Amino acid sequence: MGTQSQYCTFWVDGLFFGVAVSSVQEVLRYQQLTAVPSAPEAIRGLINLRGQIVTAVDLRCRLGLPARADDALPMNVIVRSRGEVVSLLVDDIGDVITVDTSPSSGLELEPAPANVPSVIQDVVNGVLALPDSILLVLDADRAADVSAVLETTTGGTP
Amino acid sequence: MGAVDDDAEIIAEFLVESHENLDQLDRDLVELEQHPGSRELLSSIFRTIHTIKGTSGFLAFNRLEALTHVGENLLSRLRDGEMEMTPPVAQSLLTMVDTVRALLESVEETGRDEAPAVDVESVVAQLKDVLEGSADAGGASVTGEPETTPPSPSPEAEVAAAPVVEAPVVELAETSAPVAETPPTAPPLDKLDDRDHEQHDDEPMKRGVVDSSVRVDVDLLDSLVQLVGELVLTRNQVLQRTESQDDVELVRAAQRLDLVASELQEGIMKTRMQPIGQVWSKMPRIVRDLAVQLGRDVDLQMEGHDTELDRSLLEALKGPLTHLVRNALDHGIEPPDVRVAAGKAAQGRLLLRSFHESGQVVVEISDDGKGIDPDTILRVAIERGVVTRDQAARMEPREVVNLIFQPGFSTATEVTNVSGRGVGMDVVRTNIERIGGTVDMQSQVGQGTTCRVRIPLTLAIIPALVIGEGEETYAIPQANLVELVRLEAEDLARSVEEVAGAPLLRLRGHLLPLVSMAEVLGRERPEAEALTVVVVQADDVRFGICVDEVHDTQEIVVKPIGRQLKAMPTYAGATIMGDGRVALILDVPGIAHSRAVAQHVAQRTSGDATQAVTGEDSTQLLVLEVGGGRRAALPLREVSRLEEFSVDRIERSGSAEAVQYRDGILPLVRLAPAIGLAETVREDDQVSVVVHETDSTLVGIVIDRVLDVVEAALVCSEVGRRTGVLGSAVIQERVTDLVDLDAVVALSGVGA
Numbered sequence: 037m038g039t040q041s042q043y044c045t046f047w048v049d050g051l052f053f054g055v056a057v058s059s060v061q062e063v064l065r066y067q068q069l070t071a072v073p074s075a076p077e078a079i080r081g082l083i084n085l086r087g088q089i090v091t092a093v094d095l096r097c098r099l100g101l102p103a104r105a106d107d108a109l110p111m112n113v114i115v116r117s118r119g120e121v122v123s124l125l126v127d128d129i130g131d132v133i134t135v136d137t138s139p140s141s142g143l144e145l146e147p148a149p150a151n152v153p154s155v156i157q158d159v160v161n162g163v164l165a166l167p168d169s170i171l172l173v174l175d176a177d178r179a180a181d182v183s184a185v186l187e188t189t190t191g192g193t194p
Numbered sequence: 195m196g197a198v199d200d201d202a203e204i205i206a207e208f209l210v211e212s213h214e215n216l217d218q219l220d221r222d223l224v225e226l227e228q229h230p231g232s233r234e235l236l237s238s239i240f241r242t243i244h245t246i247k248g249t250s251g252f253l254a255f256n257r258l259e260a261l262t263h264v265g266e267n268l269l270s271r272l273r274d275g276e277m278e279m280t281p282p283v284a285q286s287l288l289t290m291v292d293t294v295r296a297l298l299e300s301v302e303e304t305g306r307d308e309a310p311a312v313d314v315e316s317v318v319a320q321l322k323d324v325l326e327g328s329a330d331a332g333g334a335s336v337t338g339e340p341e342t343t344p345p346s347p348s349p350e351a352e353v354a355a356a357p358v359v360e361a362p363v364v365e366l367a368e369t370s371a372p373v374a375e376t377p378p379t380a381p382p383l384d385k386l387d388d389r390d391h392e393q394h395d396d397e398p399m400k401r402g403v404v405d406s407s408v409r410v411d412v413d414l415l416d417s418l419v420q421l422v423g424e425l426v427l428t429r430n431q432v433l434q435r436t437e438s439q440d441d442v443e444l445v446r447a448a449q450r451l452d453l454v455a456s457e458l459q460e461g462i463m464k465t466r467m468q469p470i471g472q473v474w475s476k477m478p479r480i481v482r483d484l485a486v487q488l489g490r491d492v493d494l495q496m497e498g499h500d501t502e503l504d505r506s507l508l509e510a511l512k513g514p515l516t517h518l519v520r521n522a523l524d525h526g527i528e529p530p531d532v533r534v535a536a537g538k539a540a541q542g543r544l545l546l547r548s549f550h551e552s553g554q555v556v557v558e559i560s561d562d563g564k565g566i567d568p569d570t571i572l573r574v575a576i577e578r579g580v581v582t583r584d585q586a587a588r589m590e591p592r593e594v595v596n597l598i599f600q601p602g603f604s605t606a607t608e609v610t611n612v613s614g615r616g617v618g619m620d621v622v623r624t625n626i627e628r629i630g631g632t633v634d635m636q637s638q639v640g641q642g643t644t645c646r647v648r649i650p651l652t653l654a655i656i657p658a659l660v661i662g663e664g665e666e667t668y669a670i671p672q673a674n675l676v677e678l679v680r681l682e683a684e685d686l687a688r689s690v691e692e693v694a695g696a697p698l699l700r701l702r703g704h705l706l707p708l709v710s711m712a713e714v715l716g717r718e719r720p721e722a723e724a725l726t727v728v729v730v731q732a733d734d735v736r737f738g739i740c741v742d743e744v745h746d747t748q749e750i751v752v753k754p755i756g757r758q759l760k761a762m763p764t765y766a767g768a769t770i771m772g773d774g775r776v777a778l779i780l781d782v783p784g785i786a787h788s789r790a791v792a793q794h795v796a797q798r799t800s801g802d803a804t805q806a807v808t809g810e811d812s813t814q815l816l817v818l819e820v821g822g823g824r825r826a827a828l829p830l831r832e833v834s835r836l837e838e839f840s841v842d843r844i845e846r847s848g849s850a851e852a853v854q855y856r857d858g859i860l861p862l863v864r865l866a867p868a869i870g871l872a873e874t875v876r877e878d879d880q881v882s883v884v885v886h887e888t889d890s891t892l893v894g895i896v897i898d899r900v901l902d903v904v905e906a907a908l909v910c911s912e913v914g915r916r917t918g919v920l921g922s923a924v925i926q927e928r929v930t931d932l933v934d935l936d937a938v939v940a941l942s943g944v945g946a
Contacts, residue, residue, distance in 0.1 A: 070768075070776035071666065072759060073715030079758055082768055082776040087424040089768045089776055091756035120756055182758045 039138035043171065045130035046113055049101040051156075053126070054133065054164070055174040059115050063129055066109035067092075076182045080125055083112065090114065092123040093180055100155045115176040122180040135164055135171075145173060202305070204475050208249050209302050210407070215242045216298070219291050227284050236273040239287075243269060246294065252479075255307040257314045258297045264321040265290040271325070286317075286324045293317045412505070415466055422455075422462045423751035429455040430772040468508050470548045470557070471499035473515055480516060481544060484523045491530045491541045492523060498548040503555045507649055510629045511557070514622040518559045518645050519544070521619070526563030526643050536640065538562065551648075554673060560644040566637035568594040575600070583887055587834040595635045599623040627783070630656075630673065648673075658750045658779065660771070661728065662743035663711045667777045669750050669769055670728060674782040676736060678744060679727040686725055694902050699727060699738055707737045709789045714739070714764055714780075732783035739785070748772075752779060763788040816884065817925055819898040821871030826931040827923070830903060834887040837894070841879045850942075853883075853894065860885070862894040863942040869918035869931060874898055886935065893942050902926070 043054030044063065069081030069092055078097040083090050092112065096104055104110060110125035137143050145162040156172070159179045164171040219242050226235045247262035265287065271277040293314060300309035429451055436448040474496050485492045503511075527533075527542030534540050547558040568591045575581045580600045581589070589597075599619045626633045631649035650656060650673055658669040679701065681689060689700045690708065697708040708727065710719040727738040750769040755778075759765060763784035771777050815827040843853045844862065851862040862883065866873045883894040904925055913929075914922040918941075920932040 068775060070778070072762075072765070072778065073666075073717070074764065075759055075762060082755070082778075084770050084774055084776050087427060087753075087770060089753045089755055089770070091758050093758070118757065122756060180758070 039136060039141075041135050041137055042132055043135065043173065044113065044132050045171065046111070046126040047128045047130065048095045048099065048126050051099075051101075052130070052169050052171055053095075053160075053174045054171045055113065055115060055124075055176050057132060059117070059176045061114040061116055061121060064112040064114060064123075067112055067123075078182045080110075083123055085114065085121065085123075088121060090121050090123045091180075092125050093182060094125040095179065096125075096127075098155075098179060098182065099159065100153065115180065117177045117180040120180075122176075124176070124179060133166075133171075135166070137164075148172070205253060205301065205305065207472075207475065208253065209298060212246055212249075212294075212298055215245065216291060216295055218242060223284065223288055223291065226279065227281075231279070233273060236269060240266065240269040240273050243294075250307070255297070255301060257312075258294065258301070258307045261290060261293060261297070261314050261318055264318050264325070265294075268321055268325050277325075283324055286320050289317055290321060410465070415462075418462050419466065422459050425455050426459055426749070427751060427770050427772075427774075431774055434772045463504075464502075466505050467502035468505045469500045469502050470508065470511075470555070473508060473512050474499060474546060476516075477519060477546065480519060481523065484520060488523060489529050490523055490527050492527055492544050493541050494544050494546070496546045501548040501550060501555060503649065507555075507629050510625060511647075511649065514625045514633075514647070515557065515559070517619075517622050518647075519546070522559055522561040522563065522643065522645075526561040526565075528564050532564075536564075554648050554650055557647040557649070558644055559647075560642060562642040565639040565641055565643055566595050566598065566635070567639050571595060571597050582831060584831060584834050587885075587887075592636065595637050598635060599633065630671070656750060656752060657747055658769075659728065659747050660745040660750075660777070661711070661741045662745055663715065663741055664717075667745065667771060667775075668711075669748075669777055669779045670730065670739070670782065671766070671779065672747065674730045674732060676729040676731050679729060679738065681725040681727065683723060686723070690725065694904060701729070701738075709737055709739050709785065711739055711741045714785055714789065730782045732786040735786050737786060737789075739780075750777075750779070815904050815925065816900065817902040817904055817930060818865075818882075818884070818900050820869070820874075821866035821898070822874045824871055824931065825901065825925070825928055826865065826869065826897075826919075826933050827904075827925055828884070828933040828935055832886055832935055834885045834892070836900060837883045837885055838880050839883055839894075841881060844881070851896075855885075855892070855894070858892070860892050860894045861942045862896050863938055864896045865933070865938065866898075868938045868941050869933060870916050886939065888939060893939050895938060 042057040044057050044060045045052060045054045047053070064085075067083040067085075069083055071081045072079055078093050080092045080094040080097070083092055094104075094110065096102065104127065108127065110127065111129050112123040113126055113129070114121060114123050116122075135143060137145065143164060143166075145164055147162050148157045148160050149163070159175055161173045161175050164173060219239055222235050222239050222242075226232060226239070229235065243262050243266050247259055247266055250258040250262065268277070268283070268287065272279055272283070277283065293312060296312045297307045297309070297314070300312060301307050303309075432448050433452055436445050439445060477496065478494055481492055481494045484490070522544055527544065528536070528538075530540040533542065543562045545558070545560045547556075547560070549556055571594050572581075572586050572589075575594075575597045576583055576586055580597060586594075599622070623633050626647055626649065629649055631647060633648075634646045635643065636646070637643040650671075657672040659672060659675055660667055660669050662668075679699070681699075691698050691700070697710075699706040699708050706727075706729065713719050722740075726741050726744055728741055728744065729736065729738050748771075752767045753769055755765060755768050764781060765778045766781035766784070767779045768776050769779055813829055813831075816830045816833050817825060817827045820826050837855075839853050844851050845853065851864075852859045853862065854860070860883075864873060881896050882899050883896055884900075886893050886895060911923065912921050914931060918934050918937045920934045922929050922931050924930070
């Protein structure tokens with residue numbers, strides 16, 4: 037068991053990502069979003085997930101990728117991150133794949149290659165070179181942390 | 195709990211607590227027989243008995259105290275290994291526990307521990323025997339003890355007839371049943387239960403405190419509250435959908451759902467409500483101890499015990515309230531001799547009052563002590579850099595008093611171990627604000643101080659005003675709401691003005707800063723023909739938020755927002771509207787801070803905040819007109835006040851001019867001649883004066899009029915340098931003289 041990993045996969049601007057199934061709560065089609073004005077740009081809004089308010093982070097924006105076409109509706113990958121539930125907005129959902137990373141399979145999680153943009157390197161645990169594609173293994177916690185330091189206008193933190 | 199009497203409540207609490215303790219004790223004792231040497235068990239038993247002893251001493255239950263005292267002695271020796279745990283010792287301990295329970299029952303029924311049927315003395319004697327080593331005395335008399343339990347003769351007799359060792363075990367089952375979830379298994383329990391019922395039938399009013407309540411896990415309650423919140427939202431959605439339906443049955447069902455959900459919500463919220471008396475029951479003791487410690491004579495009165503509020507709020511309120519009470523004693527009420535000298539009664543009065551007012555709980559702490567002297571507060575505030583001099587000059591007495599809530603503020607001349615460390619009041623305020631409350635201090639020197647704490651009833655569901663801005667909806671908590679103002683065409687032009695780009699609304703003689711919702715949300719302020727202003731109050735600041743639309747008021751369920759948004763000052767949380775969409779809840783104090791309408795609040799973080807805010811290079815300047823259209827500027831921080839005087843108030847002595855001002859004389863300097871300009875010939879009978887405060891004296895600088903307040907990075911040039919002028923700078927694209935204040939003040943003869 038220890039050498040088998042399951043990933044929920046999805047695409048963002050042609051990149052093939054996977055996030056450990058254990059941290060995925062569910063996958064949803066497009067949900068209506070409530071915008072949060074003056075929030076960091078990557079925060080696309082809030083969704084109502086059966087009564088729970090969930091922050092939606094647009095992975096395209098988060099990863100510095102070009103914005104989605106206006107008519108393309110993103111899908112929600114709902115992940116659990118640091119005790120909260122966060123929705124990652126992605127282009128398309130792939131399968132849940134099981135990867136055998138036992139030594140005999142010759143597959144192992146490698147660090148992201150150096151020429152991958154650093155913003156992407158920052159949010160992945162590594163890459164898996166699958167036979168037909170390269171899977172970027174996403175760290176849900178880091179992806180959900182929108183690093184933008186919010187400026188408070190007065191600087192006062194009473 | 196409707197009990198009005200303090201003691202009754204304390205006793206009730208004591209009983210519930212003690213019953214639980216006794217059950218634990220029974221379990222511990224039985225276990226102790228299995229593991230006689232266990233220090234841990236002995237310590238636990240010792241603590242329990244000790245607690246009961248302490249409280250019974252405090253409540254003057256003398257027999258109970260005497261009994262537990264001996265028991266405690268025995269236990270301490272066992273715990274310290276000075277005595278061996280033998281069956282007779284164990285037996286005598288069990289007997290003691292039973293007698294304690296019997297006494298507690300007597301307390302519950304009669305309010306005293308004097309039931310003659312309970313034979314305390316022989317048990318005490320027995321315990322003493324055991325203590326002195328003649329433990330053999332156990333035997334028959336020990337066996338007799340449990341029977342003496344008085345209140346319910348018939349079934350109890352059967353229990354008593356059972357073998358001695360079993361008696362306490364049965365008792366254990368009996369009392370633990372109503373409290374804990376232990377399923378009733380032991381056969382005698384049924385009988386005992388019957389006894390309970392009989393008792394209830396006979397005296398329905400006398401239901402035991404232990405039987406009438408069920409302990410519920412707070413987490414369970416919280417999750418119920420959450421579920422009900424969900425239900426309310428779902429109901430809202432269903433109602434919205436069924437409005438347009440023809441199906442009568444469906445509509446009827448929806449209405450029933452509406453009703454049931456509302457009642458359920460109310461009921462669930464009630465389960466979390468607890469009377470404030472719980473916090474107050476601790477106050478007499480605190481006040482008494484402090485009064486003794488500080489040499490005060492205080493009469494504590496409390497009103498509104500049964501005012502209920504959410505338990506989480508109650509928890510959060512404990513600390514701040516205790517602190518405020520301590521403060522009232524330490525800084526408020528004077529020692530008796532001082533009071534008598536001031537012509538007051540030697541005994542000070544401390545009044546705690548709580549009541550519901552417009553959906554909030556108000557707690558007032560008032561004393562008739564020496565009050566707070568605004569002048570002292572101001573002096574200290576300026577000394578400690580809490581406010582600047584010119585801020586101070588503009589403050590109203592009420593605002594001044596509330597400066598004591600600023601961090602780093604303490605006027606206590608000496609630090610006592612009661613209060614006066616300067617960390618107290620701002621923590622009080624922070625803690626109260628954290629639960630959505632506000633605190634306000636009102637004081638009259640020599641008369642006393644009243645501190646008023648307002649807190650919401652509950653945090654989970656709040657009434658809110660729903661507003662529309664652009665395409666979105668937002669909720670403003672009703673607690674912050676003051677009024678709604680709608681301004682159209684002429685009114686708008688007449689009552690909204692801009693000062694240095696900051697819109698202000700003239701509202702019944704007061705100037706209200708306006709904040710545009712669009713700007714708060716980081717957009718352009720729209721030009722509008724009409725304006726809807728939501729007047730809100732945050733802390734001690736009142737301001738108006740201009741919004742597009744006002745929808746209606748609703749009960750909303752407050753939901754937390756993710757960590758990515760928590761740092762944003764604008765939002766307090768989010769909620770789900772009837773159509774299932776998410777709406778953000780505005781954080782009114784946060785908006786006040788971030789839009790700097792609460793200037794002195796924003797600057798309270800440190801004395802240097804003023805500089806931090808304005809930056810090193812930029813200075814706030816008062817731009818004024820002088821000498822017929824010439825512009826001059828001086829640093830705003832040098833300005834204490836702006837005044838207008840009628841010309842005939844100006845008095846002359848020799849060539850010098852002065853006016854009477856604030857019980858003193860304000861020498862005047864005309865700015866125009868002082869900086870080498872011609873004096874304007876003025877027709878109106880008012881002069882504008884900038885009041886500047888030097889070390890100790892005030893000087894009035896006569897100008898034509900104030901133009902503006904600007905914040906500018908000052909690039910000074912030597913151009914135009916002359917007496918009274920440091921140089922000039924370009925401010926708002928105009929060349930402006932920078933006034934050399936020292937030189938100008940020197941002309942007044944008071945010296946800078």
